[in-house]
Amino acid sequence: MKDTFKHKGLRQQLVNIIEAKGIKDPKVLKAIGKIPRHLFMDSSFLDHAYQDKAFPIAADQTISQPYTVAFQTELLKIKPGDKILEIGTGSGYQTAVLCELGAKVYSIERQNELFKKTSKFLPKLGYRAKKLVFGDGYLGLEEEAPFDGIIVTAGAPYVPKPLLSQLKIGGRLVIPVGDDIQVMTMFTRKGPKEYEQEEFGEFRFVPLLGDKN
Template sequence: MKDTFKHKGMRQQLVETIVKKGIKDKAVLEAIGKIPRHLFMDSGFLDHAYVDKAFPIAADQTISQPYTVAFQTELLQIKPGDKVLEIGTGSGYQCAVLIELGAKVYSIERQQELFKKTSKFLPKIGYRAKKIIFGDGYKGLPKEAPFDSIIVTAGAPFVPKPLLSQLAIGGRLVIPVGDDVQIMTVFIRKGPKEFEKHEFGEFRFVPLLEDKN
């Protein structure tokens, strides 16, 4: 569990890569430059940690491409103290980025194996979410709502209504919508029943799993 000068140097190169791809938010870039992404991966794959690519982790899931993490985070427009719901804790990397930005993060993970691993791992390296919950992301977290923003880190075939209803007025939902290829979509809640929708190009995510029980 070491973070060396070499790792820090590799992170700075990663930051330069995502800047070239169009990420501008200084706080987001700082977070990516600070978080030891290699610790979120098995030690055999350290060479892949600071390459701008998604990479397989446990339970047939992936640790998202750093550019994608930065892109989604930039769209959220996080302010320190914001209450954020994350659907799909996964490796915990996106969660760490949100915490680094000063967000109070509630995160839901559908895969038991990842839930157990990540909920123990994040506090070990200094990232404490408000809550990490094992459950169905399609339902959100009504008892903690409303949220200043909600981020979905897996491809959703449709937009779950409970997530829209759990946004605060002025809140933002960032969600990749689609089956094989997803369109990065932002919904901004303008009123009790009024939402503004924006689309930001194509991405590929692992599918958002629904609780079949």
């Protein structure tokens, strides 16, 4: 599968669309303009790859809407070298965006099929996460903590405590919280036990899977 001038043109249109919706960070826009999203999708959805929409991937999961990916990434305010934990590797598209921003990326995926597929696929495009883990994102990744940022890419029914405690002081957790509809929520760690909480409107994600589902 190739990345052609046609794909590049469609990507620029997508960048224009998400910019018009309010994404401002030039580095985030540049990453969306560079990453060949069509290569992260199943062939039946290729024609739709540069629409600003979520689409199905394997294991009944989705590749997130580009606007949502950009919105969450912008909130993290990533600097090159930042240590970022992603919960929900999925297709690897968000992982690639984090790599483009110069982050050291750790990512956890709970579906083995996606974990295996994406672990093979990302290096082929030159995206080398520090660690891709098959596991349960509710637990975070204690052995690699603390993190400058943690991004959760599935709807969490509640805020898992390990994710808060695995932030550096000054670190940010960006997490959509809620059942059917989620509120994009950011926690900034201000001290060992102090967190500032901010909310950024409603979004819709597939659920963060727990022990029983």
